[in-house]
Amino acid sequence: MRIMKLPGSAAIALLCLTIALFSCRKDNDPYSRYRDQEPLPAKYRNLVLVSFTDKKTTPFSLTAPQAYLSQRAIERRQRQQIKIDSTDLPVAKPYLDSVLRLVKGRLIHTSRWLNYAVIQYPDDMDPKVLSALSFVNDVRPWGLYEPESIPELPGNDMIGGVAPQVKTGTDTLRDLPVSDKGYGRTWKLMKMHKAKALHEAGYRGKGKLIAVLSDGFGYLHEKNGFSHLFRENKIAATYDFVNNQENVYNSGDGGTYLTGIMAGLIPGEYVGLAPEASFALLRVEANATEEPVDETSWIAAMEYADSIGTDIVSSSSVFGLYFDDPAFNIRPEEANGKTAMSSRVADAAFAKGMLVVQMLNGGGARKIVAPPADAFNVITAGNLREYNGRVFDDYSPLNTPTADGRMKPELGALSSGVPILDFYGDAYDLAYSPPIIAGLTACLWQAYPNKTATDIRQLLFRASGDGSKPNNIRGYGLTDFEKALLSGK
Numbered sequence: 001m002r003i004m005k006l007p008g009s010a011a012i013a014l015l016c017l018t019i020a021l022f023s024c025r026k027d028n029d030p031y032s033r034y035r036d037q038e039p040l041p042a043k044y045r046n047l048v049l050v051s052f053t054d055k056k057t058t059p060f061s062l063t064a065p066q067a068y069l070s071q072r073a074i075e076r077r078q079r080q081q082i083k084i085d086s087t088d089l090p091v092a093k094p095y096l097d098s099v100l101r102l103v104k105g106r107l108i109h110t111s112r113w114l115n116y117a118v119i120q121y122p123d124d125m126d127p128k129v130l131s132a133l134s135f136v137n138d139v140r141p142w143g144l145y146e147p148e149s150i151p152e153l154p155g156n157d158m159i160g161g162v163a164p165q166v167k168t169g170t171d172t173l174r175d176l177p178v179s180d181k182g183y184g185r186t187w188k189l190m191k192m193h194k195a196k197a198l199h200e201a202g203y204r205g206k207g208k209l210i211a212v213l214s215d216g217f218g219y220l221h222e223k224n225g226f227s228h229l230f231r232e233n234k235i236a237a238t239y240d241f242v243n244n245q246e247n248v249y250n251s252g253d254g255g256t257y258l259t260g261i262m263a264g265l266i267p268g269e270y271v272g273l274a275p276e277a278s279f280a281l282l283r284v285e286a287n288a289t290e291e292p293v294d295e296t297s298w299i300a301a302m303e304y305a306d307s308i309g310t311d312i313v314s315s316s317s318v319f320g321l322y323f324d325d326p327a328f329n330i331r332p333e334e335a336n337g338k339t340a341m342s343s344r345v346a347d348a349a350f351a352k353g354m355l356v357v358q359m360l361n362g363g364g365a366r367k368i369v370a371p372p373a374d375a376f377n378v379i380t381a382g383n384l385r386e387y388n389g390r391v392f393d394d395y396s397p398l399n400t401p402t403a404d405g406r407m408k409p410e411l412g413a414l415s416s417g418v419p420i421l422d423f424y425g426d427a428y429d430l431a432y433s434p435p436i437i438a439g440l441t442a443c444l445w446q447a448y449p450n451k452t453a454t455d456i457r458q459l460l461f462r463a464s465g466d467g468s469k470p471n472n473i474r475g476y477g478l479t480d481f482e483k484a485l486l487s488g489k
Helices: 071-077 093-102 125-134 171-175 188-190 194-199 227-229 254-263 290-307 343-350 430-446 453-462 483-487
Strands: 044-052 106-111 116-122 138-146 210-215 235-238 280-283 312-316 355-359 379-381 383-385 390-393 416-421 424-427
Touching: 044 290, 093 106, 093 116, 093 125, 106 290, 116 194, 116 254, 116 483, 125 138, 138 290, 188 194, 188 416, 194 430, 194 483, 210 254, 210 430, 227 483, 235 290, 254 430, 280 290, 290 312, 290 343, 312 430, 343 355, 355 453, 379 430, 416 430, 430 453, 430 483, 453 483
Parallel strands: 210 280, 210 312, 235 280, 312 355, 355 379, 383 416
Antiparallel strands: 044 116, 044 138, 106 116, 383 390, 416 424
């Protein structure tokens, strides 16, 4: 279910292929989604990534960006003096038509920024024939893809069943003390990052759009503390890039917990760090497999987030550590911010005016800063734990620079002892760090709406505790958001 209709959706193109196996179906739209395709026959499992040489035949133009970018996305670029360029144009439809027809293919994803298509083809076809096309630059095997059978979600026994809805709106925040009494379990995050001044001044993320990229948002529409998002139309968009559907509430629930850190609202018990922000809930990972298509799902979600006007991305996915087929795993020397497609897309998002807050990887024995955490302009966050009110460094195999020697993470944030909405206790997961920084950054950016993504990123670093001596454990350290608020004037 998508709550708010996005600008320009009427421009979604219909691509009808004369393929015996498929009836007419909707193609990917200019917002980087693919939509409403027929169920796959069993012999469709293999994927190929086809890169194109150019976009010469695209029907879109730089002079009419409203056809493929929302007004909000255009205005974000204008505020930051960022030009719309050829990378913003969708992949050329005639090229897609040709390659799909030639291999009787099914479109999975496209990328505007990297100019490719991920295509599924039947076992009796050889995708190498695509290399002969003059507009095809490269053809690469891209693993397997089998759509999930979405199960009926089991009862949420961990929290004692579906929590009752608390009919609370953000208007209650006006009279709520910014203290442990008013905020309950999330007060320790506010206190740790000295963010009280933000919320007391009324900066709670209003007007900012945060995209949450995760493995699913199961139960979010039923959970205690999210009702204000629906009642106040703060869910700007939802999309499941794994299963090609708008419903993100019937799969994994990792994203539900991530969103709660920023958006949850139960006065006196749990107040998210950006409770007045709007959110795009984007599912990018399958739960039972690790395939390269997860990375291109993430890329499609990033470009979609850009096209709807997202300001900040909270990403809790990494790629290339342990794919089901090890041949696709990233080599240590490739974790340099330039090799992996997801890393290049993360930097492209920053160039379009978005801030990307990324989790550090759980590489275990593989001491690699896994993409997209190795990107140059993401804010990789995490690696701290809390016990009895004290913050400790989490000394682990994660404390390593990128292959080209750059420091990671950039900012310290809790990965352990994180309060989770509708959960009995605090939790440990590296995925919980990005929403802490993303939520508070939305509040800071609300205070300075005319600052660019570069301005805000540097402001965070300058206001952090280890700014003079950054390291590979805390990066620039814990950000003091009161200092950032004052120094941003």
